[in-house]
Amino acid sequence: MPELPEVETIRLGLSRLIVKKKIAETRNYDSPKSFPNSQNDTQAFLIGATVTNVRRRAKMLLIDISSRYTLMVHLKMTGQLVYVGVGPSSRFGGGHPTDSLIDNLPDRSTRQLIRFDDGSQLYFNDQRKFGWMKLVPTVEVPNTDFMLRVGPEPLEGSFTGEILFDRLQRRKKTSIKAAILDQSVLAGVGNIYADEALWMAKINPQTLVKDVPKKSILKLASSIKEVMELSLSKGGSTDRNYIDAEGKKGSYLQFANVFRREGQPCGRCGTIIEKTRVAGRGTHICPSCQSIDK
DNA sequence: CACTTGACCTGTCCGC
DNA sequence: TGCGGACAGGTCAAGT
Secondary structure, three states: OOOHHHHHHHHHHHHHHOOOOEEEEEEEOOOOOOOHHHOHHHHOOOOOOEEEEEEEEOOEEEEEEOOOEEEEEEOOOOEEEEEEOOOOOHHHOOOOOOOOOOOOOOOOOEEEEEEEOOOOEEEEEEOOOOOEEEEEEHHHHHHOHHHHHOOOOOOOOOOOHHHHHHHHHHHOOOEHHHHHHOOOOOOOOOHHHHHHHHHHOOOOOOOEHHHOOHHHHHHHHHHHHHHHHHHHHOOOEOOOOOOOOOOOOOEHHHHOOOOOOOOOEOOOOOOEOEEEEEOOEEEEEOOOOOOOOO
16 A cells, blocks of 8 residues: 555654553454564563654664664555554544544454553554564664665655666666666655656656656656655545554545546646556556657 | 566455 | 456565
C-alpha cells in the first residue's frame, strides 16, 4: 500500500504519539512472516524498553528503542500501523465518525499488538499478510541488505535530476516506469506516484530508459518531488485501505491527474485518460500528452 | 549482470 | 445468488 508520502505521514504521527513510551507487552495474532515476538528471545529486547525515535528510509519505518534495537517495519501493500490511545473517546481524538476503520481493533487483519505501560496500544494490521516487522541491533541497521541497496531519497535537498540520470544508467533497456519503481534506483516511488510523475513530466511509462531524453529525466526528477510533496501535504493517498497512525485517510487522490482516472478527460489537454499495463502494473496515461519517445 | 514473470495472501468487484 | 477470474498501494526468488 503505502509509498513514500504515506509512510512518512505514518512516521510523523508515530513520532508524536509513541516516542518516550515504554513497551509493556507484545502480542501475536496471525503472523505468518517475521514478527519480533514469534521468538521468545527477541521479546526480551522489547519488554521494558522505551521508544526513542521513529525514522523512515524509502518505504521502511525504523522504530528505535532504548535497548539499542530497532524495529524495522515494512507495510507492503495493505499494512497499517495504528495507534489507539487510552479511553473510549481519546482513541478517536474526540468526535470521530462512527464508521471509523479503527473502531473495533483487534480485527481479523490484526497481526501484532504492542501495548505501552500507559495502556495505549499500537496495532500492526495487514489484510494480505505481505508486511513484516524485524528486530535488528540499531548499529546493524545501516549494514542490512535493504539499506545497502536502496537508492537516494527524492525529498532530500541533495537529490537532483543529474543523480537520477546517473542512477538510471544501469537500467537502460527497461521501461522508465519499471526503472523508477526499482527501489535501488530511487527510494520511495510506487505505482501511484510513478504514474502521476510520468504524466507531469509528459513521459510515456513504457518508453525505454535509453530513449527518454535527458531533459525529460531532469523534469521527471522535479515532478517526483512535486507530486510527493503535494501528497505529503494531503496526508498521502487512500486508494483502498490506507490510514495513518491515527486512523485517518489521505486525500491526495482528489488531486491526482491520472491515477484511477481512466475514462476522464486529461486536465491538460482534455484527451480521455487510458489504463494499460506496464511493468506488470496497472498504468494510467494521457495518450496525447504522453507520447512515446524514440 | 539486466530483465521479466510469477509468487506471496486476502478481499472485492465484474461478468456469466 | 453463486462461481470463476482479474485485480489491488510491494517486493522477492526464480527463470531467460
